Amino acid sequence: MKISLGMAAGSAGVGSALLTRHSNGAQEVEYRYLSADQANTDTGDLVRSSIALMTTQVPTNPTTPDALAVAYRTEEQRAAIASALTRGPNKVHMVPEADATLAYLRHTGEIAQYTTVAIVDIGASGTTVSVVDQVDGTMIHSKRSKAVNGNAVDDLVYEHVSAALLPSTRRHIDERSLRARCRGIKEQLSVDSTSVVDIDHANVGPVEITFDEFANIISPVLRDLADFVRTTAIDSPRHPQAIALIGGGACIPAVAAAMQDAFDTRVVTLSEPDTATATGAALLATTAAAAAYPVVGAGEAAGRTSTTKVTGALLGALVVGGLVLGYGVRELAPSADPDVSPASTDVVRTTTDANPETSRATDIPSHDPVPARGESNVIVTTTIIPNPSRSQAAEPVPTTQDFTTTEEPTTTTDAPTTTTTTPGTTPPSSQNPSTPGPDPTQPSWPHIEWPDIPTFWPQPPAQNNTTPNGAPAPNPQNDPEGFAPGQVPPSSGQDQPAESEQSTGVTTTTLPPPAG
Template structure:
């Protein structure tokens, strides 16, 4: 029963996907470990926390592939692998993305493809040669990110609690986590409820898809203009754009970028993974 484990390294944490091939087909299990806010554990250590978590029930060690964005991330993982006495295969993030996209329908053809990665701390748009996987152009902006939108949601919810009579001080970290959960819910639902336990068991703030759209409107405009500039400035122009990263699940951001791109847009089922 062949197995392989893919690890994606990011600023906000580590995503992992365990693929198991059987006679009846293959299954993939996704998990995510968030980075410690106090950075008590290094990114490389977090990678092997994920490896241990995903492989605890396996009889054999799987092949482990780690996708990295920067040389610094690669070195951090390499040093952690030496400490753990484990072998991992380090893969540039763009190469990993291209390989993944081909498993979900991207045609392998001549020309270029663009990938817009809307992550926790910024948005990166890369244009790759389809045949070789070579990155022809890549740029990053920190103006559009999941964290930027998350901060706006948190501040909106916190303002809504100002008229509540709370029994104790609101836990900011817990509220931020609940706001993050609401943001994820609103990628598919119209309404999300955020419990305010400090104000009583029934106290809550309701956030709607319309609220999310309002809070992300200017971020969407910025993301669209940034993506258009990178793609139109590349030769040849990419004919397909793929949206990945956690913030790609935000409808307003994804719709604005797709609308600004002159070509086909791919949206994947698990953009954060």
């Protein structure tokens, strides 16, 4: 027993015939048609789906055909089918449509006595007339018309049924559903003399169409078909001796009758004309003639496919390795002058040569350790002006306090930044700190001017200390402006402590709120 699968690709779908040949010569054919829809219109995908359908679902048990062949009409179909089947595991022969049809006609024996035959294939989207030499299979002449097709027949039937309905009824009828029912009329009239179209609407009965009415409805298409076949036969170098009708349109009895009336030559009709091409491809796949047709999919294309995959993988690996190597060399190689900018920099001006003896002489007595050599002294000067009250008089007491903090030396960049530590308020000293002479080893620091007290600032009430003439006596310690002639206030730049010349000074002034 041998099993072969033949397929015929068309614009409306793919027909498949599963042919089983028994050892006693008997044959069985299972035919299925897979229609194209809006979601699946690619011919190659339809062929692959047909193979899966006919090998796994149609037979009782999953079957692996001994040979497969698919018939194509145009080069576009051949390319689409070859591209789809190359990815599959099946070895499929690519056969021209006319060769597959001729193989089936030879198998039937209907054209054995004729040398030249015109094969008329009436499909859904058009009609093809091929004049061939049935002895050697040579194509003599071929022509195709899209004006004559099965869809034109369906349109005429739909217009006839719609004309029988009232305009108010047509507005409530689903057009797609009605067209599908009109399409079934040509199939039903192939075996019956009468067909009925049901209308899904209340108070509207079915529309009945007889065989004669149907022939009259599609008469324009029949006339165009006869004219097209006649023109093609006249243009052929050899006049056909017989006309064979195949395809879905050949199932309509009115078509065969119209062709017999139009031509004197014999018109060959088949019992199942719509399966002729697919069955012929299945018959051709099991013969020695199949070796003359190219193979796609597994087999000859498999070696080229595997070699291509290996070569592509090697090329991809080489490209990736080159990219990784080039990137690694570039990143690991040190640059001559890297341009690095820190996100932030804290800079403290440092004094690398500090004199502990001088610092110890000017500091307020405390338990803080003496800064080591190379450390920086940050001096914070705070001026505290008390808030006078109504009940108790107070005088502003200028106080200068030196606080020493230790900072680690840091590399100096563009802009200096000073770290400031502000201590809590401490009682003012009763005596001014000693003022040592300047240290010649220390650098010269800029002079810092004390801000003047605003004129609108409230003056504290005078104290009881007065001079003999009634004027208040100046107090050098409490009144910054009451110094005697020739006496320099502590804020003056002439007698600043040595630390102010060798350290960074930050002045913080606390102003009281206005008196209420």
